[in-house]
Amino acid sequence: MRKSFRGFMILVLLLAASGLVFAAGPNIRFSNFWTDATDTGKLFASGFKAFADKNKDLANYTMEIAQFDDQRAKIKVDLAANNLPDVFIYWDYGSYSTMADAGLLLEVHDYLKATKNLKWGDMPQGAWDSNTPDGKNYYGIPMKGFVDYFVANRDIFKKYNLKYPQTLDDLYAVGKVLSKNGIIPLAIGSKGGNAGHFLHAEILQQYVDMNWMKGLTTGKVKFDSPEMLKASQLCLDMAKAGLFPKDTVGSGDFAPPASLMNQEQAAMINAQTWMINMFKNDIAKKFDYMAIPKMPGAKRDPSTFRIAVANNSWLINKTSFNDPKKQKAMIALLDWANSDQVIGYIAQGGDWIVKSMKLDPTKLLPFYTQVQTWEQAKPKEAATMVYSVLPDPVVQEAYVSALDELWAQSITAEAFVKKVQAALDKFFNG
Amino acid sequence: MRSKLHRGDNLFSAVFVSPAFVFYTVFVIYAIGLSFFYTMTKWKGVGTPVFVWFRNYVNLVKDAEYWQVAGNSFTLVLLALFIQNPVALVLAYLTSRIKFAFKPIRSVIFLPCVISAATTGLMFQLLFNADIGIFNGILKAIGLGFFQHVWLSDSKTVLFAVALPQVWQYLGIQFIIFLAAIQSIPQEIIESARIDGATGGNLILRIIVPLLWEVIAICIILTVTGSLKAFDMSWIMTWGGPGLNSAYISVLMYRHAFKGFNFSYGTTIAMTILLWSVLFIVVFRGIFRKRGVAY
Numbered sequence: 001m002r003k004s005f006r007g008f009m010i011l012v013l014l015l016a017a018s019g020l021v022f023a024a025g026p027n028i029r030f031s032n033f034w035t036d037a038t039d040t041g042k043l044f045a046s047g048f049k050a051f052a053d054k055n056k057d058l059a060n061y062t063m064e065i066a067q068f069d070d071q072r073a074k075i076k077v078d079l080a081a082n083n084l085p086d087v088f089i090y091w092d093y094g095s096y097s098t099m100a101d102a103g104l105l106l107e108v109h110d111y112l113k114a115t116k117n118l119k120w121g122d123m124p125q126g127a128w129d130s131n132t133p134d135g136k137n138y139y140g141i142p143m144k145g146f147v148d149y150f151v152a153n154r155d156i157f158k159k160y161n162l163k164y165p166q167t168l169d170d171l172y173a174v175g176k177v178l179s180k181n182g183i184i185p186l187a188i189g190s191k192g193g194n195a196g197h198f199l200h201a202e203i204l205q206q207y208v209d210m211n212w213m214k215g216l217t218t219g220k221v222k223f224d225s226p227e228m229l230k231a232s233q234l235c236l237d238m239a240k241a242g243l244f245p246k247d248t249v250g251s252g253d254f255a256p257p258a259s260l261m262n263q264e265q266a267a268m269i270n271a272q273t274w275m276i277n278m279f280k281n282d283i284a285k286k287f288d289y290m291a292i293p294k295m296p297g298a299k300r301d302p303s304t305f306r307i308a309v310a311n312n313s314w315l316i317n318k319t320s321f322n323d324p325k326k327q328k329a330m331i332a333l334l335d336w337a338n339s340d341q342v343i344g345y346i347a348q349g350g351d352w353i354v355k356s357m358k359l360d361p362t363k364l365l366p367f368y369t370q371v372q373t374w375e376q377a378k379p380k381e382a383a384t385m386v387y388s389v390l391p392d393p394v395v396q397e398a399y400v401s402a403l404d405e406l407w408a409q410s411i412t413a414e415a416f417v418k419k420v421q422a423a424l425d426k427f428f429n430g
Numbered sequence: 431m432r433s434k435l436h437r438g439d440n441l442f443s444a445v446f447v448s449p450a451f452v453f454y455t456v457f458v459i460y461a462i463g464l465s466f467f468y469t470m471t472k473w474k475g476v477g478t479p480v481f482v483w484f485r486n487y488v489n490l491v492k493d494a495e496y497w498q499v500a501g502n503s504f505t506l507v508l509l510a511l512f513i514q515n516p517v518a519l520v521l522a523y524l525t526s527r528i529k530f531a532f533k534p535i536r537s538v539i540f541l542p543c544v545i546s547a548a549t550t551g552l553m554f555q556l557l558f559n560a561d562i563g564i565f566n567g568i569l570k571a572i573g574l575g576f577f578q579h580v581w582l583s584d585s586k587t588v589l590f591a592v593a594l595p596q597v598w599q600y601l602g603i604q605f606i607i608f609l610a611a612i613q614s615i616p617q618e619i620i621e622s623a624r625i626d627g628a629t630g631g632n633l634i635l636r637i638i639v640p641l642l643w644e645v646i647a648i649c650i651i652l653t654v655t656g657s658l659k660a661f662d663m664s665w666i667m668t669w670g671g672p673g674l675n676s677a678y679i680s681v682l683m684y685r686h687a688f689k690g691f692n693f694s695y696g697t698t699i700a701m702t703i704l705l706w707s708v709l710f711i712v713v714f715r716g717i718f719r720k721r722g723v724a725y
Binding site: 104248401411 | 474475476584585671672685691
């Protein structure tokens with residue numbers, strides 16, 4: 001019995017050792033946030049498997065997935081465990097500044113020099129700008145972005161004989177009629193800042209330009225400023241006038257407002273392109289594109305700009321890339337991840353891409369094509385989110401948390417700007 | 431002088447206990463020790479933690495946000511203590527008296543415990559949604575329309591809206607513990623009490639509670655420590671908002687550590703959950719040490 005047990009253990013050890021020998025290539029970990037519950041995730045899963053099988057001589061490629069915002073927590077846990085993936089999707093520079101400052105991320109020119117498959121000019125400069133603190137060093141390859149679009153349900157407006165609001169006064173007038181008939185005028189709540197912070201930023205940028213916004217990152221511009229106070233007060237006044245859902249937290253985030261539009265319980269929405277696949281096709285056909293109403297005393301015409309940000313990028317683990325054993329495999333992976341085929345997956349799933357490339361319209365969602373048409377009809381200046389220009393994740397958290405209170409009418413506009421300014425002061429002054 | 435047989439027995443016992451001992455040491459004791467170390471540092475998850483002694487704790491004491499969420503957690507503790515435990519005890523007593531359909535009733539009461547917290551949270555978020563949820567509709571239908579409210583967005587009601595599913599979901603755990611304990615009481619004691627004229631509330635308060643005191647004490651400790659750790663409902667339903675009005679200590683910890691990259695401060699916040707739990711257990715056991723009776 002003992003001899004046979006010893007023989008069995010020797011056999012097990014030999015098998016394990018041979019497994020290690022055969023799996024001798026480097027391990028390359030690739031992390032993204034599309035689960036196979038999404039169309040993009042299904043395309044990614046099959047595409048990645050094909051890539052990994054084709055390149056198994058280079059490395060053992062594995063894919064790790066944490067759904068959307070869970071990706072932030074996953075990467076932070078990996079970071080704390082000193083176990084950052086080799087290539088992973090993340091958000092804009094403000095979100096990953098800690099990793100960049102610690103020297104964990106590759107400056108992207110090092111990859112661009114090593115590859116023939118991607119050039120700087122493949123993405124617009126505005127997309128690259130989300131990934132730099134100084135305009136010289138860039139730490140992410142932008143691949144997914146979004147644009148803000150403001151739409152109204154044409155049938156609802158027709159039913160109540162209303163015209164699309166051009167000004168704030170028009171909006172209040174339209175809102176009164178809609179509310180009286182049980183229709184929510186604007187399907188915009190705020191839960192964790194979503195999606196109220198987009199409207200907040202759109203309204204703010206009727207009073208300020210991109211240079212002012214960038215000043216928030218460096219502290220050159222104070223959050224507690226007359227312009228920010230004015231924009232915040234306007235949002236609060238809209239909430240008080242019943243323009244938003246009653247339950248701004250319960251009906252916050254993205255899916256609940258989309259549901260309100262789908263059920264035709266709301267008339268207008270300030271949506272983002274990742275919501276394209278949340279709208280039913282027959283409802284999206286009823287959408288008319290419009291500019292956000294002009295606010296009193298606005299210095300910029302809202303029809304001339306809209307928020308367009310490259311908010312997701314591939315980040316590259318610097319240590320892994322500079323490891324001679326891994327570099328070739330990492331370049332192959334990055335070439336694949338930035339290829340037209342894979343970026344096409346993102347578009348086919350309904351997400352907005354930033355790479356200049358041709359898309360097959362037959363593979364896109366009808367509403368995606370519609371939003372593209374709106375975008376291309378009239379060139380607009382790119383604006384950004386307040387969230388993106390805040391310099392630190394703790395400040396970003398303070399902003400979205402306070403915004404929930406503003407939308408829920410729990411605090412005044414003055415208290416809101418002071419709360420966020422206090423977080424900024426703590427960040428800048430230690 | 432120990433016999434060989436004795437030493438063999440000890441070795442045998444040690445071998446069987448050792449996996450649990452190792453697991454507990456590594457994943458509990460070591461983890462707590464390492465967490466305590468991180469609370470004494472300034473660390474953003476990258477690089478070497480910088481030792482700052484008790485500065486995080488000093489900052490915590492001065493942090494108004496911490497005391498707001500601590501207050502929310504203590505409110506949940508009180509709600510759980512004064513609703514969950516008494517209701518579970520009464521339900522357990524009543525269920526113990528049922529002969530017909532005892533098992534289905536027991537299962538139905540315990541069922542919420544096996545539903546995932548995420549599902550329960552989503553369900554109640556939809557239920558309480560003032561725009562599309564049915565709770566306000568139910569209130570109107572039963573003539574309580576004046577109670578309709580924006581449960582999840584009003585800072586005065588959101589904490590209770592978030593606490594209610596938590597209290598409801600885990601009531602089954604206390605229920606099943608109490609039920610097992612009540613069923614272990616010899617029937618002769620209950621019958622004698624009835625013969626002496628004890629009924630309903632008297633029976634529960636003067637007979638069952640004293641006999642079950644040790645079990646009740648354990649349930650109270652489990653309720654308090656479980657409530658102090660609460661996270662799911664708050665995060666799923668409202669992300670702790672608006673602001674921090676429905677956030678618990680663990681939600682603030684999550685925001686600092688996993689949203690703000692501030693791991694050392696987040697760990698400090700998490701450590702206070704342990705400290706409050708230990709403080710409660712020490713005080714509680716000190717005051718209520720010898721209150722039970724034996725049979």
